[in-house]
Amino acid sequence: MTQFTSRAVRIDQNGGPEELKIVDVPVGEPGPGEIRIRHKAIGLNFIDVYQRSGLYPFPMPLQLGMEASGVVDAVGDGVTHLQVGDRAAYASNPPGSYSELRVMPAKCVCKLPDAISFETGAAMMLKGLTAQYLLKKARPVEGLEPGDHVLFHAAAGGVGLIACQWAKALGLQLIGTAGTDAKCQLVLANGAAHAINYNTQDFAARVKDITGGKGVKVVYDSVGKDTWDKSLECLRPFGLMASFGNASGAVPPFAPGMLGAKGSLYVTRQTLFTHIATREATQAMADDLFAVVLSGQVKIHIDQRYPLAEVQQAHRSLEARQTTGCTILTL
Incomplete structure (x- = not known):
């Protein structure tokens, strides 16, 4: 079994931004229903703060991050909507997007239209799908x-x-x-x-x-x-x-x-993850989001960019309400 190593952001206990550590983690092959994705850009969201602080509890250690874009690197059995080499983006459980490379469930990963950049894809999925369900379903x-x-x-x-x-x-x-x-x-x-x-x-x-x-x-x-x-x-x-x-x-x-x-x-x-619980629902919502972005009616504003190594500062700025629009972590 092939093993890769990826830089990733992990916490060993709940707390402030100082708990965010850059570590090297092993990454293996995708199992049934999974893919391996090599990230190009990573989205930052307030849910990441809730998970870091412990407001939303998770077992430790925890690799953070719910949203990213990249290129599909390997595909497990049973995955038919994605192929190796596809441009892709997602908002998905479990956390783990603060990384260079990861294995994850394929059901919430969507092919990213060629006309949408990796940075925009990383910034728009969790926030855009949230806006979609709020205005269309809630x-x-x-x-x-x-x-x-x-x-x-x-x-x-x-x-x-x-x-x-x-x-x-x-x-x-x-x-x-x-x-x-x-x-x-x-x-x-x-x-x-x-x-x-x-x-x-x-x-x-x-x-x-x-x-x-x-x-x-x-x-x-x-x-x-x-x-x-x-x-x-x-x-x-x-x-x-x-x-x-x-x-x-x-x-x-x-x-x-x-x-x-x-x-x-x-x-x-409401929570997004109830709305994207199935592959079909995720794709339908993503298609609606992609269409409104490609039409030009919705523009995705990326107002802050931080290298992955500066993730602590990114969290401080977000919590201090010093940010506008979307924030991404770059690799």
Whole structure:
């Protein structure tokens, strides 16, 4: 059995960015349903921070990373949608993309269209597929129609900037929040109908002003604890609170009765990996994402690049909210 060696980023215990270590790991042959992929670029995501810190617990040691692009190096038995030499990209469990080379399940790996670069492929999969399911699948009970208002927190981030553009293409009036005036300008430049600086404005009051007191049909929230209560105030009756992250910390427990008092609201906690649990679902969502990117309606903004060796600094910048758009690690 052929053994290769790959540089990889691993943690031996949960903690801060200082726990991220570059190590050499052995990489073998792919088994049934697996591929080996040689990475060209790696995506950085907030879920990586959650796994490093222990908010999302994993057995140790843990090789981090959920997203990357590269070239298929070997294919295991039963894999028919990929061949050696294919350009490919993925967002996938288990973690391990912070590496030069890895063996992984093939079901969530998709062929990357020739017109999309490896860097864009690495930056767009987890964030773009997240935006896809939020706007197309995590929908309020009354549906979404062109002209409807939606509220999107952290709209200047990687998922947010994709969602701003995609929402505009769908005819939605997206209200984006961000933490600085410069980020608000970025949100508007990417198709949001309105932008709110939540550090200087009461976003719930502004949403009511923008919507003529009606509120929005859906709030998309990856911030968590800091935005939760006021987000519920932004919803119209039968509105949907779609939580998909905890950048400020986990949402505290709440009594379901409050949802009735606020207008018979719905709450959902979404995760991408439920949506891409099958090969067919993954491919259908990826095809939708590739189409909207190739059409030019959604541009993938890579605003930060770090060599793999600088992964600690990349995590510090992400946690300090010093980043916009997408961040990638380069090899």
